[in-house]
Amino acid sequence: MNPFLELGIRHEVVNAITEMGFETPSPIQEKAIPVLLTGNDDFVGLAQTGTGKTAAFGLPLLELIDFTQKHPQALILCPTRELCLQISKDVEKFTKYLDNVNVVAVYGGANISDQLRQIRRGVQIVVATPGRMLDIINRKAIDFTKVQYVVLDEADEMLNMGFQEDINNILSETPDTKKTWLFSATMPREVRRIAQKYMTNPVELTVGTKNAGNANIEHQYYLIRAKDKYAAFKRIVDFYPEIFGIVFCRTKIETQEIAEALVKDGYNADSLHGDLSQQQRDKVMKRYRERNLQLLIATDVAARGIDVNDVTHVINFSLPDEVENYTHRSGRTARAGKTGISLSLVNVKEQSKIRHIEKIIGKSFERKQVPQGPEVCEKQLLAMIDKVNKVEVNQEQISPFLPAIMENMEHLSKEEIITRFASLEFNRFLEYYRNAPDLNMEAREGRNEERGERRDRSSSKGYTRLFMNLGSVDEFSRGEMLGFICNTAKISGKSIGKIDLKGVFTFFEVEDAEVENIFNNFKDVDFNGRQVRIEVSGDGRSEGRGGRSRGGDRNNRGGDRRERRSGSGSRDRKDSGGFRDFSGKRQYSKSRY
Incomplete structure (x- = not known):
C-alpha cells in the first residue's frame, strides 16, 4: 500500500503526487500529516528548508477544505514572491485530479487587478506575501471571516525581513477559532512569541535539532x-x-x-x-x-x-x-x-x-x-574529458562534415588528436595557473597580518580614506591607479596618501582639503562602461557623511551604509539612499592609464 495512503491522503491526491515523484514521506511529512489531518490543533513544525514542508501542510489542507464552497478557507503566508509562486504551483499540482479547486497566489510586483479578479471569482486557498496581502485587506477586497486554517511558512524568515507588524495585522482579520500552523527552520525568540500570542497549546514537532543544519x-x-x-x-x-x-x-x-x-x-x-x-x-x-x-x-x-x-x-x-x-x-x-x-x-x-x-x-x-594550480588544471582537464564521453552525437547532422574532418586530421595519430583536443581548454588553465602562489595561510601568520591590516585601515592624520569600486581586476597597478585618480580629479600626486589596491575595489587616502575635488570630479565618470563610485570609508567600514540607506534589504542595515556618494543620480531607489545611475558620464578606458 502507498505510504501516503496509509497517512490518510485520498487516492486522487496520492496519484497526483506520485506523478510528481513522491514515493515515501519525508520525516516532517510523516510526523506532521497525521497531526494536521485531525484539524483540531495549532501546530509548530521545525525543519530545515528543502525537507518537504509544502506537502506537509498542503496535503492535509486538501483533506480538510470543502471545495464546494467558494470562500477563502485557508491562508498561507510566506516571505517572498518566489516562495509564494512555488507553493501555489505545488498545491495546484497536488490537486490535479480534484475538481473545483481554486488557488490564488497574491504577491507584490504583479498586477494587483488580476489578483483581485481571481479572488472575486472564488477561491478556497490563498497563498500570499504579507505586504501584498495587507494591501488587499485594506481595500476590503477579501473576506477572511470564514478562514479555518492559517499557515505561516518560513516564519523566521518573515520576521527577519521585518514583516511582524504585517503578520499581526493580517491575523487580526481572521477568526479566533481558526487553527494556526507555523513552519520554521529555526526557533528564535520572535517566532516563539508569535506561537505564544496566536496559538493555544500547539503541538510542536522538530525534525533534527533546533537551529541545526541539514545532515546532508x-x-x-x-x-x-x-x-x-x-x-x-x-x-x-x-x-x-x-x-x-x-x-x-x-x-x-x-x-x-x-x-x-x-x-x-x-x-x-x-x-x-x-x-x-x-x-x-x-x-x-x-x-x-x-x-x-x-x-x-x-x-x-x-x-x-x-x-x-x-x-x-x-x-x-x-x-x-x-x-x-x-x-x-x-x-x-x-x-x-x-x-x-x-x-x-x-x-x-x-x-x-x-x-x-x-x-x-x-x-x-x-x-x-x-x-x-596543478590540482585545478587536473580537475578541469578531467571534467572536459568527462564531457566528451557524455556528449550526445547528432550523427545525421554531423555526417556531411565528417569526410572533410577526417581528411584534415588523417596525418594525426589517435593519441595526437586526443592530446591536441584536450589542450584546447587545458592550455588556458595551464597558462593562468602557471606559477600560481599558495593562497593558504597559517594561524600565526594570519594574526600578524591582521594586526598589520588593522593598522593600515586607519587614515593618516590630515587625510580622508576613500573607497573606489575599481581594483586590480580592472588591470590597475598602484601607479596606474594614482594616475587615474590625479588625472580625473585634477589634483597633484602629492595630495594622495596610501593606496590599498584590492581585487574589485580600492581604498585610497586624499588630503582633507582635496576631498570635495574628488567627489566633484568623479561624479560623472564612467570607466569601461561601469559607473565609478567614490565613497567615504572609515576603519574598513562605511562612515557617516550623509543619510543612512533605508531601502532594499531590510536586515542589511549597517553593512550597506556607503553614505557619501559622488554625484547626483537620475534614477534613485524608491527609498532614500542607495545606488544611482548617472547620466552624461565621462568615458574612460584602461588604455588611457
Missing part, C-alpha cells in the same frame, strides 16, 4: 588572507567545474562588485540584491533556474525563499552576522535528500565565528586547503 550538508572553511579572498574564491570555483552555486555576500555593494568582477573574468554569474527591480530579479532567477547561470551572487534578504533544486555549493564569501542566517544560507543546498557543500572564506579573526556557528548548529567544519 558538508560544512567547510578556507583560511586565507583578506587580500586573497577573491583570488581564492575563483580558484575554488575552478576546482569544481560542475559547480552550480549560490554565493552569499554581506552587502549589496559587495554583491554587485563580485558579480561584475566574475563576469569580467569570464564566469557565468549574476547578482541578486535589493536594488534590483522585480523585472530584473525575475530575469536573473529565470536564468538561474534554467541553469543558464552557474553562480548566483546574493545578499541574505534577496535570497529569501529561493528554492532551486540541485544547488551543489553554497559559498559564504562573507560570513553572516547572525547564525540563523548561516543556517538559511546552507539550507539552499542538499534539498530533498540530496547532498551539498557549504563553504566559507575566512581570515584569522573570523575563525572564532566559525567555532560559534559550530556550537549552535551542532556540526563541525572541516578546514580545507585552497587548491594549488
Whole structure:
C-alpha cells in the first residue's frame, strides 16, 4: 500500500503526487500529516528548508477544505514572491485530479487587478506575501471571516525581513477559532512569541535539532588572507567545474562588485540584491533556474525563499552576522535528500565565528586547503574529458562534415588528436595557473597580518580614506591607479596618501582639503562602461557623511551604509539612499592609464 495512503491522503491526491515523484514521506511529512489531518490543533513544525514542508501542510489542507464552497478557507503566508509562486504551483499540482479547486497566489510586483479578479471569482486557498496581502485587506477586497486554517511558512524568515507588524495585522482579520500552523527552520525568540500570542497549546514537532543544519550538508572553511579572498574564491570555483552555486555576500555593494568582477573574468554569474527591480530579479532567477547561470551572487534578504533544486555549493564569501542566517544560507543546498557543500572564506579573526556557528548548529567544519594550480588544471582537464564521453552525437547532422574532418586530421595519430583536443581548454588553465602562489595561510601568520591590516585601515592624520569600486581586476597597478585618480580629479600626486589596491575595489587616502575635488570630479565618470563610485570609508567600514540607506534589504542595515556618494543620480531607489545611475558620464578606458 502507498505510504501516503496509509497517512490518510485520498487516492486522487496520492496519484497526483506520485506523478510528481513522491514515493515515501519525508520525516516532517510523516510526523506532521497525521497531526494536521485531525484539524483540531495549532501546530509548530521545525525543519530545515528543502525537507518537504509544502506537502506537509498542503496535503492535509486538501483533506480538510470543502471545495464546494467558494470562500477563502485557508491562508498561507510566506516571505517572498518566489516562495509564494512555488507553493501555489505545488498545491495546484497536488490537486490535479480534484475538481473545483481554486488557488490564488497574491504577491507584490504583479498586477494587483488580476489578483483581485481571481479572488472575486472564488477561491478556497490563498497563498500570499504579507505586504501584498495587507494591501488587499485594506481595500476590503477579501473576506477572511470564514478562514479555518492559517499557515505561516518560513516564519523566521518573515520576521527577519521585518514583516511582524504585517503578520499581526493580517491575523487580526481572521477568526479566533481558526487553527494556526507555523513552519520554521529555526526557533528564535520572535517566532516563539508569535506561537505564544496566536496559538493555544500547539503541538510542536522538530525534525533534527533546533537551529541545526541539514545532515546532508558538508560544512567547510578556507583560511586565507583578506587580500586573497577573491583570488581564492575563483580558484575554488575552478576546482569544481560542475559547480552550480549560490554565493552569499554581506552587502549589496559587495554583491554587485563580485558579480561584475566574475563576469569580467569570464564566469557565468549574476547578482541578486535589493536594488534590483522585480523585472530584473525575475530575469536573473529565470536564468538561474534554467541553469543558464552557474553562480548566483546574493545578499541574505534577496535570497529569501529561493528554492532551486540541485544547488551543489553554497559559498559564504562573507560570513553572516547572525547564525540563523548561516543556517538559511546552507539550507539552499542538499534539498530533498540530496547532498551539498557549504563553504566559507575566512581570515584569522573570523575563525572564532566559525567555532560559534559550530556550537549552535551542532556540526563541525572541516578546514580545507585552497587548491594549488596543478590540482585545478587536473580537475578541469578531467571534467572536459568527462564531457566528451557524455556528449550526445547528432550523427545525421554531423555526417556531411565528417569526410572533410577526417581528411584534415588523417596525418594525426589517435593519441595526437586526443592530446591536441584536450589542450584546447587545458592550455588556458595551464597558462593562468602557471606559477600560481599558495593562497593558504597559517594561524600565526594570519594574526600578524591582521594586526598589520588593522593598522593600515586607519587614515593618516590630515587625510580622508576613500573607497573606489575599481581594483586590480580592472588591470590597475598602484601607479596606474594614482594616475587615474590625479588625472580625473585634477589634483597633484602629492595630495594622495596610501593606496590599498584590492581585487574589485580600492581604498585610497586624499588630503582633507582635496576631498570635495574628488567627489566633484568623479561624479560623472564612467570607466569601461561601469559607473565609478567614490565613497567615504572609515576603519574598513562605511562612515557617516550623509543619510543612512533605508531601502532594499531590510536586515542589511549597517553593512550597506556607503553614505557619501559622488554625484547626483537620475534614477534613485524608491527609498532614500542607495545606488544611482548617472547620466552624461565621462568615458574612460584602461588604455588611457
